[in-house]
Amino acid sequence: xxxxxxxxxxxxxxxxxxxxxxxxxxxxxxxxxxxxxxxxxxxxxxxxxxxxxxxxxxxxxxxxxxxxxxxxxxxxxxxxxxxxxxxxxxxxxxxxxxxxxxxxxxx
Amino acid sequence: xxxxxxxxxxxxxxxxxxxxxxxxxxxxxxxxxxxxxxxxxxxxxxxxxxxxxxxxxxxxxxxxxxxxxxxxxxxxxxxxxxxxxxxxxxxxxxxxxxxxxxxxxxxxxxxxxx
Numbered sequence: 001x002x003x004x005x006x007x008x009x010x011x012x013x014x015x016x017x018x019x020x021x022x023x024x025x026x027x028x029x030x031x032x033x034x035x036x037x038x039x040x041x042x043x044x045x046x047x048x049x050x051x052x053x054x055x056x057x058x059x060x061x062x063x064x065x066x067x068x069x070x071x072x073x074x075x076x077x078x079x080x081x082x083x084x085x086x087x088x089x090x091x092x093x094x095x096x097x098x099x100x101x102x103x104x105x106x107x
Numbered sequence: 108x109x110x111x112x113x114x115x116x117x118x119x120x121x122x123x124x125x126x127x128x129x130x131x132x133x134x135x136x137x138x139x140x141x142x143x144x145x146x147x148x149x150x151x152x153x154x155x156x157x158x159x160x161x162x163x164x165x166x167x168x169x170x171x172x173x174x175x176x177x178x179x180x181x182x183x184x185x186x187x188x189x190x191x192x193x194x195x196x197x198x199x200x201x202x203x204x205x206x207x208x209x210x211x212x213x214x215x216x217x218x219x220x221x
């Protein structure tokens with residue numbers, strides 16, 4: 001089973017600053033990787049699919065990059081509404097798996 | 108607006124059963140793979156199962172194989188998760204999602220406890 005490891009576990013960022021989240025796969029997943037945002041008490045929301053394709057309605061400040069085993073989600077200018085837990089997920093083979101999540105908080 | 112709504116959660120005893128349902132609306136349900144994802148209290152997301160458009164391909168996380176069954180009724184625009192031999196570790200919020208997660212329902216809560 002391919003394991004996804006996210007880092008850091010918690011990221012403290014000042015409003016307006018850049019936030020960079022990492023997801024590492026134990027084996028190559030090509031670009032079959034998605035990023036989700038989950039705010040407290042809400043369902044997850046798809047942000048990025050295929051490693052770098054923004055989902056419909058997702059602000060341009062969110063971007064994804066990477067392939068193979070190393071992936072990055074960047075929030076170019078953190079807004080207060082971006083406070084959430086972010087998960088990566090791979091879907092290249094069964095079973096699909098999620099990373100353990102990165103909590104983004106305001107510094 | 109595309110919508111998914113789960114139902115059927117509740118309290119079950121260890122070893123018991125529950126059947127979750129997910130109703131879909133405002134999209135062509137029969138053309139999409141569908142997925143169940145769960146989240147234990149205070150924990151992260153865990154993929155549970157996925158089914159293809161016609162129901163002939165089903166995939167499960169190892170921890171539920173032989174206990175849970177994913178199915179669908181395209182005529183009723185509905186997705187199901189039959190959960191048998193429930194364990195405490197099955198407790199959590201169960202979400203249905205379209206494909207790999209571009210649309211999610213609000214979730215239904217399952218509690219397994221005596």
